[in-house]
Amino acid sequence: MPADPPIRDTARDLDAEGPAAVTRLLRSRPARPRLLGLGEAMHLEEPIGELRNEIFRELVEHEGYRAFAIESDCLAGLAVDAYVRTGAGSLDDVLRTGFSHQFGESAATRELVRWMRAHNEHHPAADRLRFFGFDAPIEMMWAASPRRALTGLHGYLSAHPVPLPCTLETLDRLLGTDERWVNEAAAMDPSQSVGGSPEVAELRLLADDLVVLLTAYEPHLVSATSREEWRRARLYGRTATGLLRYHAGMAGTSPERVWRLMALRDAMMAENLLDVADHGPALVFAHNRHLQREKSTWQLAGMALEWWSAGAIVSARLGDGYAFLASALGAVHHQGLPLPHPETIEGVLSTLPGNRHVVDSRALTAALDGAGVKPVPRTDIANNYGYFPLNPEHLAETDGIVFVKDLPPRGQEPGKRG
Template sequence: MTDHTTDDGTDATDDRRDATDDETDATTTETTRSNDVEPDTTEDVDPDTEIGERVLRGLADHVTPLETTDPTAPRDDLDAFPESVLDAQIVGLGEATHGTREFFQFKDRLIRHLVADRGVRLVCLEANAPETLALNRYVVHGEGDPAAGLAGVYFWTWQVEAVRDLLEWLRSFNEGRPVADRVRFHGLDVQYTAGAVDRLERLLETVAPETCEELADDLATLHDDGERVDEADHSDAREAALARVRDRLGGAADTDSCLSDPDGDWAAATSDPDAMAATDLHLCLETLGGAVEYKRRVADWRAARESVDSTDDADDGRADESDDDRAAESNHESAEAAAMAALLGTRDEVMADLVDTMLDRTGAERAVIWGHDAHVNRDRSGLRDRDLSGTSLGSELADRYGQDYRAVGFAWGHGAFQAIGPSALAPDGSESGTTVSGSQDDGSDDGAGESEDGPSLDHDLAVWETDGPPANSLDAALAAAGHDVSVLDVRGAAGDERVRDWLDTPQRHRSVGATYDPREPETYVVTYPYPDAFDAVVFVDETTAARPLDGRD
């Protein structure tokens, strides 16, 4: 892990609050191929406590209206965005859902501003790192097709028009520029091993076929077939295989030149335009290390969850429960909570490591990150409706980079978004036809569609409607300001005595990842202590669903 201290030698952790003064629930996590983690509700906030007029007026004074979310529109109004965000070394751009067109469009618009007008040269996406190398080749060299590249990153969330439009703009920006000054585009996530293994095999087949043959069994063990959750726990076998691969590639004569001189002989040998550059070997090994660790955490959590479930089943129908039974149940629940916290933290910590890697790898001085609010915020990464949290990507970056990391959250008033949910309950005509129910071959057997209020339902990608913001939430406060599109300067508002105490208390905020159940809307309301979590919040009053690339309405 890279050590980032401030110029005066103090640890960057000390700057986190100074900077502000100046995944789905546990069941659907396993049943959808998605990359969402949603914040937990660690603080109890009374939804019936109305926001006072003094607070509303104070917030409004720190809200700046913006012209549009349209990325093709003139960008002059974006100069009114908080300067601390625009000039930061690393900017994290969140989203309150994984399926809102206007959030994606605005992020595209702001990224264009950061790239064209502020000199940012690295864009990072919450997607598996090796799989996005094809997208980077398109952005930098114009090779390949962006839609095909997006189809290879697993997540339906990014297979939409708005993300493709950003990639095409980045390509047009790079056209004719010196290669060293071109924008790079890379993924940060580590939930899968397949892409890294496939790229390693291609490189070894080209440059070191004998080594490739020697490692064939270990590479096959590491390969997860593009499935995030395994039917059985393969952690021990994968860890042993990874150790052998690392040892072999680190010591073999035919690979040593790559590891010691990544721009040397191997780079020249990979003449196939579809083969990766030699430096990608390092990225694949790093990604494999993170993915194997992540999958170990998933397996640990599943085992702990099964212990809780078995205890619950044993207690069913019993008239009395002994102290020993209650103690055992409590121990199992504590173990499950600890396993989930470790799972949440592991993924985001490894993503932060990959930010370091990409900055070093590309030579870029500044970067912008595209992800969910739950990841980019500086406070925590957690679960909806559970008092569980771990290190977030944003909190890890704030520890490492101090005031050089800024986070932007998103909120909305009313309108539509796409997400996976019980399609039978979706508005007429909104179902996409993409079934992702519990029968999906991802090792799930927990009944993804189960609800306390109804039977199991097939879960499909569908369009959902909301008719207004949650009561007494930051979303409602920003809606009251009366702008179609706006940005709240959280840092400025935190210094306003009319608002300071309200913001310092965790406030309600609507948050939807890749899944949604309209029967339980309150479970998609989370809390944030805003000055700790975000530097700015973009608000869009009326939203529409992101538009899939496959032509679904």
């Protein structure tokens, strides 16, 4: 399918214009977003991380962005934020301990954190960049113990004259060993989950009582500590209650068990992102599926799963304060993903000259409709099953597409594979 002039007119060449092409697209929107979601079509591909860094630097230097959030453990990310703001710790330490999902192993992530720290060294405290993990402390096969979140919340409250519902010793007794919480067998066998125990039921009630104290005593707590410390305690609180809810869901036996777990994780992400929005404008980097506005769907082991993504929840809350740039890839030969079929969205975009583009997706939708072109879903898959193609039916629900025609391995230019 040739690239008709109207289709070319919807795209800006990122290699020719640089990341400023993204800001030109954003300025055409009705309002400046508080959160800009930049989707990731395939995790842990270094060229995408490098492009993300280019875009973030442009947004910081020319659009006043002051925060970055990534699909990584929200509690671990506190160490990264401390490093970029104050220099606490070392770069190697925060890359090792401050990320989940292998993000800390990425060279592009290392460069991002290093650049944020260098930028902050030349700015006053009130104008420094902030870093946030916004995912729950959850992996594919397990969820973390709520110990860190619960004891962090209890420690904050106990340092002030606030009537507590329990002692730290009580929490420790009910929590037991951390190993029992991260039992991977529970992912497939609900009877292996700690979430159905009487101790977890009691912990959920205590966590709820602790969280409400943050609101009931907010004037005193903020005055005695700081707004920043209070907000951190609130992060501890929503993480503790979210993890306890998730573990209880893992112990469930209803047909909706897997759907509920998916929905609970994205709901936790959304709450964290709404908190990040108060530090915005912020760039949010995560998989497309977590940032999209439409319902997420997944066919898994014979189950047709549907749930609302974090992006959909945030978009419902913020309206024009949320924008979403999906990413899409053409060929990823080192992952076994070939050139896309010409009748797919990726195939249409692959006819554009150049390799990297940002596309006005609403203008693209209008151009395709005007030309009588109805793209079909892409069905080929990568060797690692990690690429999720764009859904043509929901193209107009994005604000733009960041498209890379030929994604090379790190260190190779497009078209120069060995």
